[in-house]
């Protein structure tokens with residue numbers, strides 16, 4: 458493993474599961490940010506994520522622990538802990554221990570996904586996870602798409618990659634030609650930063666003759682991607698044009714060297730189809746979407762963070778801007794060993810210098 462120069466303890470929201478994986482009444486084990494965790498649901502479905510070890514004598518609640526009456530019960534001596542990690546009952550004593558508390562993690566659950574907030578210093582969340590449908594404000598909602606789980610998901614555990622690699626993909630216009638087999642580079646139409654959120658949009662021309670898209674006079678179709686990074690752990694995207702879908706790529710550090718990476722794809726619904734799950738006829742489309750993700754992953758999981766990078770002139774602005782923006786998610790003293798000096802000082806929110814004519818006639822496989 459080439460150990461990343463950047464800290465694996467960034468601040469923000471990170472995906473730790475899909476909702477369906479945490480069933481009612483079950484204690485779900487997981488490990489993120491070097492911490493053993495458990496997740497469990499109360500009767501109303503609401504979710505608690507907490508440290509895995511009992512504050513009594515340290516048993517792991519994920520091995521034999523059980524959920525009853527909205528409490529998690531330790532397998533060792535039966536102490537009961539509530540949704541806030543407070544001791545609610547010691548079965549062989551009248552009063553509970555009101556002082557000791559198991560640490561709970563801020564949780565958000567939406568878009569079939571479970572997120573936790575990580576901050577090395579324990580600060581509370583200072584932004585929300587957006588909804589992958591509402592955030593684009595285009596009148597389309599979850600009902601216009603098939604469920605993503607389970608047909609539209611991919612999950613790889615403990616890959617040697619850093620969330621920042623994936624986030625930088627959004628400004629890396631040149632890789633589309635080489636990794637995604639676009640005929641040419643796409644045309645960037647937006648690069649903006651707003652607090653913890655960054656936006657990158659680009660357009661491409663597609664070949665083919667499907668109907669539902671905007672045609673240009675020469676017959677090619679306009680399509681594109683509107684990407685939204687939410688912190689450095691979550692990459693949302695809206696694909697429009699020949700194929701419409703929403704995707705989330707999520708990278709969550711497991712320990713100081715590895716991350717889990719998840720891809721979630723919502724394909725748009727075929728007219729008149731009421732089934733919540735995508736039909737078999739869309740298997741090929743799902744596979745093509747997966748293949749685009751896997752092509753990126755093949756790079757990311759073997760990549761070494763290049764700092765300072767050798768950039769083509771036109772790449773400079775975009776990379777400088779996104780690396781500067783990303784710094785807000787690294788706690789002081791945790792940034793890592795190597796940092797490009799000019800990245801610390803360069804202040805620009807302008808988009809990358811992509812010559813307009815380079816983007817003409819770009820064709821990519823329909824993903």
Ligand code: FES
Pocket residue numbers: 511512513514515516531532533534535536
């Ligand atoms: S270690 Fe959990 S109740 Fe004793």
Ligand SMILES: [Fe+2]
Pocket residue numbers: 626632636637753
């Ligand atoms: Fe990519």
